[in-house]
Amino acid sequence: MTSALTILITGANQGLGFEAARHLSKYAHIHLLVSGRDSVRLSEAVSKLKADEGCRAVLAEVVMDVSDDESIKKGVASVAGILNGKALDVLVNNAGMANEAAIPTLGLRAVLRQTFEVNAFGAACTTDAFLPLLKKSAAPRVVNVSSTAGSLATISKPDYTFPPLIATQYAQAYGGSKSALNAFTVALARQHPDIHAVCLCPGYNATSLNSYAGTMDAKDGAKIIVDYALTKKGVSPGFYNAAGELAW
Numbered sequence: 001m002t003s004a005l006t007i008l009i010t011g012a013n014q015g016l017g018f019e020a021a022r023h024l025s026k027y028a029h030i031h032l033l034v035s036g037r038d039s040v041r042l043s044e045a046v047s048k049l050k051a052d053e054g055c056r057a058v059l060a061e062v063v064m065d066v067s068d069d070e071s072i073k074k075g076v077a078s079v080a081g082i083l084n085g086k087a088l089d090v091l092v093n094n095a096g097m098a099n100e101a102a103i104p105t106l107g108l109r110a111v112l113r114q115t116f117e118v119n120a121f122g123a124a125c126t127t128d129a130f131l132p133l134l135k136k137s138a139a140p141r142v143v144n145v146s147s148t149a150g151s152l153a154t155i156s157k158p159d160y161t162f163p164p165l166i167a168t169q170y171a172q173a174y175g176g177s178k179s180a181l182n183a184f185t186v187a188l189a190r191q192h193p194d195i196h197a198v199c200l201c202p203g204y205n206a207t208s209l210n211s212y213a214g215t216m217d218a219k220d221g222a223k224i225i226v227d228y229a230l231t232k233k234g235v236s237p238g239f240y241n242a243a244g245e246l247a248w
């Protein structure tokens, strides 16, 4: 266990986080902390991972709602207990949501708030809370699951079209929250040069977040998350998709 790489993935009970956990669960040297906000859904997901053929990693469950500071605090305590003095090497901030369709009923401010709470503030506050455990690592890394929709350089091009889910008259909430996540990542990398921090876009995957309208299978989309979780890749701060570097 001394050579184990410890990796925590938030929002890993379904979608890209789950598929990333499934890939990572095949490696015997990995101590994988699978996180989700609902204990029942999380346990079901971890049971599936354990039952999957070739599961060789050590798996643990961490209940954590990234929009709730008390829950994050409990999550940190739980991880500290599980790791028992060991470092957290890699934090994958994957938990995310989109709810643009609700803007006409809930209002723009409400949807901006709920989206930023999870996608931007959630990732920033989770990272901040895990800093003491990350700093115990000889080579700590933060992998933030962002989106091309948060790339200002990309979406400001006249030929860019938003994915159908957020191509309503309002596209500010989801994309804006990912731009904020990117900004937080750059700030983190500058403030903590010892932490290697990257943002990733996994592509347009069929998951619950987009009512399964995505064109990729999450099993494939998750591979970039796996690549950057397994080894130190790219520059910090950097923004990548499967084809290479993305402009901020």
Ligand SMILES: NC(=O)c1ccc[n+]([C@@H]2O[C@H](COP(=O)([O-])OP(=O)(O)OC[C@H]3O[C@@H](n4cnc5c(N)ncnc54)[C@H](OP(=O)(O)O)[C@@H]3O)[C@@H](O)[C@H]2O)c1
Residues within 6 Å of the ligand: 010, 011, 012, 013, 014, 015, 016, 017, 036, 037, 038, 041, 064, 065, 066, 067, 093, 094, 095, 096, 097, 118, 122, 145, 146, 147, 148, 201, 202, 203, 204, 205, 206, 207, 208, 209, 210, 214
């Ligand atoms: N799908 C795409 O095309 C696409 C493209 C670019 C980026 N992304 C990003 O990829 C990440 C994963 O999304 P996905 O597509 O796999 O969607 P998904 O299947 O809906 O998974 C989202 C995960 O985040 C969790 N989550 C939501 N709010 C949370 C909270 N407050 N605390 C903790 N966990 C929370 C969900 O938990 P519950 O199951 O409890 O709801 C779920 O496990 C997100 O950051 C998303 O923005 C997705």
